[in-house]
Amino acid sequence: MTAFHISEAQVQWVTNGYMLVNALMIPVSAYLIKRFLFRNLYILATLIFLAGTLLGALCHAFILVIVARMIQAVGAGMMMPLVNVLAIRYAEPAKKGAIMGIIGLAFNFSPIIGPTVSGVILDYLSWRYLFIIIIPFILTTLVASLIILPKIPHNESPHFDSRGFVLVSIGLWCILMGLSNISTASFLSWQVGGLLLIGLVFSLIFVKSQLGHTDPLINLHVFNHGQFVTATLVNMLIVATMYGNTILLPLLIQTIQHRSALVSGLVILPGALLTGTLSRLSGRLYDRISVKRLVAIGLSIDCAGTLLQALIGTSSSPVILAIFQAVRQLGLVTMLIPLQTHALGLLPYEMVPDGVATFNTIRQVAASFGTAIIIAVVALVNRTFPGNGHIGIEAGFLVCLLLLVGAVIAARRLQSQFKRSI
Template identity: 30%
Template sequence: MEKEKISQQLFAQVDVKHPWLAMTSMLIGAFVGMLSETSLNIALPTLGKVFNVEPSSLQWLVTGYMLVIGIVLPFLSLISKWFTTRQIVIFALADFAIGALISGFANSFTVLLIGRLIQGIGTGLILPLMFTVAMLIFPPQKLGAVMGVNALVIMFAPAIGPTITGIILGALSWRDIFFIFTVLLVIGLLFAIFTLENINKITRPHVDILSVLGSIIGFSSLVAGVSFASESGWTSFKVLGLILVAIIVLVLYARRQLKLENPVLNLRVFSKVNFRTGAFLVMIDFGIILSSMYLLPQFIQNAMLLPVAMTGIIMLPGGIINALVSAISGRLYDSIGAKIPATIGFFVALLGSIMFIFASEKSSVAYVITAHIILMIGCPLAMSPSQTHGLNALQGPESADGSTIMNTLQQIVGAIATAIATSLLGIGEAVSHSSNKAISFTSGVHFGFYFTAFLTIVGLLLALTIKGKNKSQDIELH
């Protein structure tokens, strides 16, 4: 029995000849998906002028995309029991490419938004599958480094997105953003066709329709309610009604999942303290990233009055630092666990948030770059260790459930955080009472970063509760 346990800890659950080659198509898909998640932030002012759309409507290009991801994500566990790994990945990459082409050729805001929503389906399938497959095809003692690479993809893409978009907008057209996505996705599709192996087992379980409807209605109502607050106000009947519907439906949905023998989303994994803590830390961290990455490009363009190409260049150093820290933080978990890097990460992110709260329309470019770098040190430092800490608390089929739940809530929180930042941006502008647009916009950005700073404080306090390195996956060889 003891030898069997050690064997399970030494070897991967599924034997694959070339694990990293098998992961390549999903890594490319996840990179483009996350790149798409924040790359449009820097293009929003341009798109607003092109299609004559207000910021409250423009935010749907970001929140709508994340909303679809959040709706699709919970079904990945069920979908992976009905379709092979190859079928899911090939469909997801092809779907994303089609959505990117629709957005690239869009002649109206509505068509552009439809293309974005279609792209969200592909990302919603790829993201959790990447983590699930990694948990299966790599041995436990290598998961820290593997999750570090996955986190590098997820964290680097949002950080580098504004820079790439700024360069494209400065030299080409906003349409080329989506055409470049398509090229990358075609490359990923070729890897999926020629190198990806089937990992999951097809069992075709019963599909609970009530759970499907509850998930779609609950999560979409929640994100829609918060998003509408930026244009209708938090006390409007529409906003309060949608949020109330979301709460009722999600409570009923959660109760049903706990009673079903084969739930769509296995919420029982939240009984594991380490998973629960890791999941909440990842959600908070992602909320910090998405809210700040939504506010910063607009601050540079609308408050500091710098051109879009310059915005991308300003955000490049932070993106590079983000990549470096993401690569290192995964290995930190293997040696010292999650508590130290997560605690330091959230504290550093708090310092970066405070610096942005004190930024003004007259702040130097060096000041903004420094604040961004500090923020981009903190967030990835906390992300990968927290994620690995949570997922390492689970074993077997629970790993897939945990990955799906963590990614679902991450996207939902990201959409909500962006919507709240948008709402606070408008409130801050309204209370500034300044006729100078740059000054009033700066006031709005400050309100948005108050929320970001609040999230960092919550993350810091929660990181302090981590019990230490999860020993369930560790082995000692004598």
């Protein structure tokens, strides 16, 4: 924000733009997985991610930073479903939870440890190193992909639903833009209400078009499976709070408490390390314990941590904030991987690519919309109570808590995975 002299509403597009493009690429990947070799797709995705990273390291304008992040999102949006489909389709049933735990370590640990690493970089180096530092890892991944990945054949030649892609792109972009404008415009203005209405109309047209399409962009028939619907809904609400929280904590520490980015990163570090340590264990627990029990335990812990953040977090020291965040992360790591494994592991073999695409698309959309809504609430409260920025942050934490309460209600419909074959 300081380097480019931009507002909170503008800076959130670095995150929201990435997550929304990522979400749009995930259903496209369902088509690509059916159409092309797994190995070739993964290498292509890595090259695209590398291109976005290089652009980010070299650019001089904020708009190019957003473009660079969106290019990265194209590559990342392809990688996530590829890895998940490989695990769900080819792993032994008794080991799916453990393998998904390893995969979850990468996907869930990265966005959590990111603020810590970026805090250190921003305090001691240029913001460009946020891009430069990951280039060696991308190159290592590229070389390993060329050497290790097998050539898994494909036996389908589906038609790409370009009309559906245009419809869902317009719908999601309009909704996200409308939510992002809540803090600066009236709800009845075209910038908010108008865009939200347009987005909803295009989204409804998209849903109708998918139901009657022979090769849909997103196979909505996965929603005929009740446990997939329940697990996806619970995951959506949880993810919205997880990404919203990663925005609230830096805002609290850096803009309200006037501490450095390094302190902000260190507050998040214990919870991130906890996530990294326990991710694989949570996958193994799914192979032994009912998903309903795991989610109940995780949500109880997460709600407790979020309530503490809302009630006394804004006036707490960095040490106390770190403890509250670690409590939240303990709850999250207990349930996120079991929820994903449960949602996808019960689907028929032929529907796994569509299930992965749908689950991850909704996850990314929830992350984008959750962040936009929470930031909008913070901005609205701050505008109502000027000079009391901590009230806006507290309101943001309360929104997270309300979303978690919704997840608690939805999770009551989860069933034990041991009642049916995987």
